[in-house]
Amino acid sequence: MSQILDRPEHRPALATRLAARPAVTAARLLAALPPRRIVAVLSLLRRGARPATYEEALAARRDVTAASTSCAGNYCLPRSLAVVLLCRSRGYWPTWCTGVRTPPFAAHAWVQVDGRPVGEGSDSVGYHLMLAVPPLPDRSRQPVTDEPDTALTHP
Template identity: 60%
Template structure:
């Protein structure tokens, strides 16, 4: 979707259980990312029901876990799969981060997907006002 930041894999160590959960989230995100936007939104709307909002630190931990297990999600053009994997992993952990889709307010104008928690972007490297949100689930 976009070329914002070249992400690097992190050196987070995960337990076997956490590693498996992160890998499941990445795999599900890859499948979900191939669906049309309205289908993705409908699936996420259903999944978010009945769970509490994620704290920023919880969402960042999920983000770090996703990058620790997936080289694809660590790439510069993987914002859709990465953001889906993060919200799915948050859901597996019993909370929900806000999944957002939009465009930057300044060129280059390209679609981008990201995660927010407690009103803050999770590891995007830009300010909160950088993106114009088209829709969100959270």
């Protein structure tokens, strides 16, 4: 999916764009790994982060696309990885997803919050999820029990 570059009046401040650059660089390195390794790394990184709101994830996506023209273009895997890494550096975690979109049939990676793709436009209806790394449940809001939590044993 192609995205038009942010217009200058919506461009974040230089300090914000510079803060996004390490996430973009790390995302490019992470994108070279096999899917199983990407999921393993993201599953470790999400620990301790609270679930992101849609607005927080959208702000991170805007910062990433302003910091990198390749992430603003057709490179959805590094863009989605950079968004989750930038969100994590800010203390929250959206759901990282990968799968396919139709039509036309193509592999795609995106970030979503509460089942809603972030910044993907109206054609996100054709997205079919294959892998996801959602935020961990907020354990501070759950009642304390003596039973082990089996929901956290699988990424």
